[in-house]
Amino acid sequence: MTPSTPLLRAENVVVEYGSRRRPTRVLHEVSLDVGPGECVGLVGESGSGKSTLGKAILGLVPVAGGRIEFDGRDITRLSGRERRALASDIQVVFQDPYGSLNPMMTVGEILSEPLSVGGAGRAESRRIVGEMLERVNLPASVAGRYPSEFSGGQRQRIAIARALVRRPRLIICDEPVSALDLTTQASVLDLLIELQRDTGVSYLFVSHDLGVVRRICHRVAVMYRGHLVEVGEGDQVTREPRHPYSRRLLAASPVADPVQQRARREEWLALRGDPLPDPAR
Ligand code: ADP
Ligand code: MG
DSSP: OOOOOOSEEEEEEEEEEEOSSSEEEEEEEEEEEEOTTOEEEEEOOTTSSHHHHHHHHHTSSOOOEEEEEETTEEOSSOOHHHHHHHTTTEEEEOSOTTTSSOTTSOHHHHHHHHHHHTTOOHHHHHHHHHHHHHHTTOOGGGGGSOGGGSOHHHHHHHHHHHHHTTOOSEEEEESTTTTSOHHHHHHHHHHHHHHHHHHOOEEEEEESOHHHHHHHOSEEEEEETTEEEEEEEHHHHHHSOOSHHHHHHHHTSOOSSHHHHHHHHHHHHHHHTSOOOOTTO
16 A cells, blocks of 8 residues: 555745844754644644644745645645635644634634635524534534633534534644643544544644644654654554654643652652753754
8 A cells, every 4th residue: 555645745844933133943843744634743842843844834834845735735825815725624722722713703703704804604604614613512502602701621522513614634733722721622522533534634733742743643743953863653652652742741731649659759750850852953
C-alpha cells in the first residue's frame, strides 16, 4: 500500500515577528504533515511557537520562508478571496470559549454566518444548524439563545459546531480544552474523537498538555523554541520520548496518581539542571 498523500504539508516553514529590519524568528524551518482523518498533536511549553504554526496555516501571519500545501495545493500566500474560499476546508477552534463567540449574536446566528458566506438559503441553514447542534450534543432549541447563557464547555461545543458547519477537512484546534475543568475536558475530547470517527476530519491539535494529546492524537510533534525537535507515534512521544526536551516536558506534566507523581517529580528534578541541546544545531 502506498502511503496516502498528506492533507496538510508544512515544509521548512519560517515565521518572523517584528519589523523587517529587526525580525525575530519564531518558527525555524518547521516541517510537519497531517494525513486525512489523522489527529496530529503539537506540544511544547508556552511561547514555543505552537499557535504561530496554526496561524501560519490559517493565513493569519505571513510566512517568511518555506511552503504550506493543502491537498497538494500551495496555500502559503493566498489573496483574501482565495483565503476566504479555503475557509470551507480549514477551520479553527480557539482556546477561549468566552472571547471566540460574539456575545451579540444568537447561537443560531453564529452557526449560520459561515453558511450564508457559503451561499446556503435560510431553510437549509436552519436545518444544518440544528443538525450541527445535535452533533455536538446540544438540543437544536438552543439556537435562539446567546453565548452568555452557556457554560465554558457548552460554549466550546458551540465553537466546535461552528467549525463544523461547512464540513471542513481540517480543523486547527488551538488548546481547545485548556480553559475547561477536567471533567468537561474529557467530554469535549470524547466529542472531538467521535466527530473525527464519523466525518474523517483531520485535526492539528495544539496543546501544552501531554495527557490530553495522548488521549486524542495519532502522532505527536514536540516544539521547542520554534523548532520541531521530535515527531512520532502518540504513544511513543508521550510515554517514551527520545529528545531530551520532550523528556523534560513529560517529566513536568502532572499525573493523578500520587506515587507516580512523586516519581515524576524526582525525574523532573534530576532533568531540570541538565543543559538542553541547542535546537538550532
Ligand atoms: P505558543 O502558542 O506555543 O504558546 P506562540 O506561537 O503564541 O507560542 O508564540 C511564539 C513566540 O512568538 C513567543 O515568543 C511569543 O512571545 C511570540 N509572539 C507571538 N505572537 C506575536 C506577535 N503578534 N508579535 C510578536 N511576537 C509574537
Ligand atoms: Mg498558543
